[in-house]
Amino acid sequence: MQGEDDIKFMRRCLDLALSAEGLTYPNPMVGSVIVYNGLIIGEGYHLKAGALHAEENAILSVKDKDLLRNSVLYVNLEPCSHFGRRPPCTDLIISNGIRKVVIGTKDTSEKVSGKGKEKLKSAGCEVITGILEKECRYLNRRFFTFHEKKRPYVILKWAQSSDGFIDIERDKKSERKPTWIIGKAERVLVHKWRASEQSILAGAGTIRSDNPDLTVRDWTGENPLRLVLSGSGDMGVDQPLFRTIGTNIVFTHNTSARIPDSEIVKLDKGRDSIEQVAEYLYNKNIQSVIVEGGAQVLNNFISTGLWDEARIFYGNKNFMQGIKAPVIKGKVYSATKFSSSTLKVILNE
Ligand code: AOF
Ligand code: ZN
Numbered sequence: 001m002q003g004e005d006d007i008k009f010m011r012r013c014l015d016l017a018l019s020a021e022g023l024t025y026p027n028p029m030v031g032s033v034i035v036y037n038g039l040i041i042g043e044g045y046h047l048k049a050g051a052l053h054a055e056e057n058a059i060l061s062v063k064d065k066d067l068l069r070n071s072v073l074y075v076n077l078e079p080c081s082h083f084g085r086r087p088p089c090t091d092l093i094i095s096n097g098i099r100k101v102v103i104g105t106k107d108t109s110e111k112v113s114g115k116g117k118e119k120l121k122s123a124g125c126e127v128i129t130g131i132l133e134k135e136c137r138y139l140n141r142r143f144f145t146f147h148e149k150k151r152p153y154v155i156l157k158w159a160q161s162s163d164g165f166i167d168i169e170r171d172k173k174s175e176r177k178p179t180w181i182i183g184k185a186e187r188v189l190v191h192k193w194r195a196s197e198q199s200i201l202a203g204a205g206t207i208r209s210d211n212p213d214l215t216v217r218d219w220t221g222e223n224p225l226r227l228v229l230s231g232s233g234d235m236g237v238d239q240p241l242f243r244t245i246g247t248n249i250v251f252t253h254n255t256s257a258r259i260p261d262s263e264i265v266k267l268d269k270g271r272d273s274i275e276q277v278a279e280y281l282y283n284k285n286i287q288s289v290i291v292e293g294g295a296q297v298l299n300n301f302i303s304t305g306l307w308d309e310a311r312i313f314y315g316n317k318n319f320m321q322g323i324k325a326p327v328i329k330g331k332v333y334s335a336t337k338f339s340s341s342t343l344k345v346i347l348n349e
Contacts, residue, residue, distance in 0.1 A: 002131050006074075009033050009040070010104055010132040013076040014139055016045040016054070022196035022221055023048050026285055028107075028143040030054035032075040034098075036067045055079055055089040059096055069097040076104035076136045078129070081116040090119040100126045104136030109147040142197075145308060146287040151278040153288040154306055155197065156298055157190070159313035159341065160325035166295050167209070168322040176211035181315035183340030188218045193311070195221025197288045199281060203297035204230030213242055214292065225249065225286065229277065229297055233257030233264075251277055274304045298326045308348050309333075313341040 016031025024030075024046055032054040034042035041064075044057020052060070055075055062068060079089040079101065093101060101120055106129065107113065120127050137144060142153040159181035160166050168179050182190075194200055195216045202214060207228060215223045226248045228235075233254030242248065248262040251273065257264050267276050281289060291301055301307045310328050330346040 005035075005038065006102055006128070006131045009035055009072075009074040010076065010102070010136070012040065012043070013054075013074050013104065014132065014135055016043055017076055017139060019045055020047050025049065025198055025287060026143075026146075028077055028140040030075065030077045032058035032073060034058050034062055034068070034071050034073050036071040041067060041071065050085045053080065053086050053089050056086065056092060059092060059098075065096065069099065071098060072100040072102060073098050074102045074131075076132075076139065078103050078105070078107040078112055078114070079116045079120065080107065080112050081119045082111045084111065088116075088119070090116050090123075093120065094123040094125065098125070101128070102131055103127065103129045104131055105129070105133045108144055141308065142288040146282070150282055151306070152199070152281045152286050153308050154278070154301060155193070155288065155290045156301055156307050156310040156326075156328070157193070157290055157292050157312075158295075158298055158325060159186075159315055161315050161317050161319040161322070163318045163320065164325050165319040165322035166293070166325040168319055170209050174209065176209060178210040178212065179319075181317065181341060182313045183338060186313055186338050186341055186343065189343075191216050191219035192221075193290060194224055195219050197224050197290045198286045199225040199227055199289045201227040201229060201277070201289050201291045201297070203294045204228060204232070204235055205296060206292070206294040207235050209294070212292070215242075215246075224290065227251065227277070227281075227289065228262070229273065230254075230257075231273075233259070235259060251280070272304055274300050274306050278306055295323050295326055302326055302328055305348070310344075310346040310348075312344050312346065313338075314344065315341045 012033050013031040017029040020029055027049045031045040033040050042058045042062035044054050044061055046054045081088045081090045117127050145153040158166055200214045214226050228250045230252045233252040249265055250259050250262045251265045251267050253267050253269050267273050330348045333345040333347045336343045
């Protein structure tokens with residue numbers, strides 16, 4: 001049974017956790033509140049990897065530590081029980097005499113995986129779990145997918161005309177720039193998205209036709225690691241791949257590919273390319289990737305089933321002809337109207 005207060009305080013944990021969106025990799029987003037007599041007397045969240053954990057910050061923020069013995073600690077993720085960059089939060093909770101802990105959802109990463117809850121219980125703490133569980137899992141969906149499925153969380157993103165085309169037909173003389181379907185507001189949002197993911201991927205076709213930068217310019221935050229998928233290794237250009245300096249990784253079958261400013265990762269022809277990309281990213285500790293086209297690459301992700309979320313802008317313009325947008329099936333999570341388009345978020349479930 002989820003009490004009204006439990007839900008209210010867990011929501012606060014989620015809000016606090018979200019303050020560090022995109023900043024905590026490889027760690028999850030975690031928020032914690034401490035409640036005494038129905039009132040919040042302390043709160044905290046995890047700012048970035050290596051920094052104090054949410055529970056530590058929440059406990060530190062309480063002025064009168066004597067109140068902790070009769071307080072409840074809320075946290076959206078099971079407290080850690082191992083020595084990592086930080087000592088175990090379970091030990092801090094126990095040594096401060098906190099006797100009740102309300103947890104949003106289990107930490108399914110190997111190091112914790114139920115051991116935090118057990119440690120608290122064996123110290124005599126009352127532990128309640130599963131408050132706003134769905135929301136807590138959704139908040140850290142990248143972290144959970146990475147640890148449970150041993151692959152990064154995959155977000156597919158594209159924009160399509162109202163008659164179902166992702167782009168107009170191009171020829172060699174076409175200018176190398178995107179055909180815009182979305183407006184300024186959506187573009188800002190896309191840059192915010194980029195800042196929240198660890199990597200961004202595009203196919204060589206998109207590099208050839210759109211000459212994209214794949215950086216965060218209309219928002220603040222780190223640029224994601226740029227990934228390019230190219231069977232042939234032919235980018236159609238001999239200048240650096242992107243205008244902005246930074247590491248690029250090119251996945252290709254071409255064993256002799258030499259691409260300026262890029263690390264080449266050779267793909268095995270006998271195995272699915274998308275699976276190899278996912279495997280490589282997992283081994284590099286990359287928890288998420290946003291795939292921004294083109295149609296062929298998006299379709300490859302869809303057909304292998306290796307995607308978690310699709311963010312599709314449906315524009316107002318008709319193209320009449322061009323490159324067909326991918327077709328995808330899933331559960332519509334949300335629909336948002338902009339002046340130039342409607343954004344639908346679809347989950348693979
Ligand atoms: C966090 N922040 O608030 C909580 C986490 O290397 P460490 O010591 O920072 O440990 C990271 C792990 O601790 C992380 O993967 C997760 O399993 C657990 N809980 N992590 O970064 C927090 N509560
Ligand atoms: Zn911890």
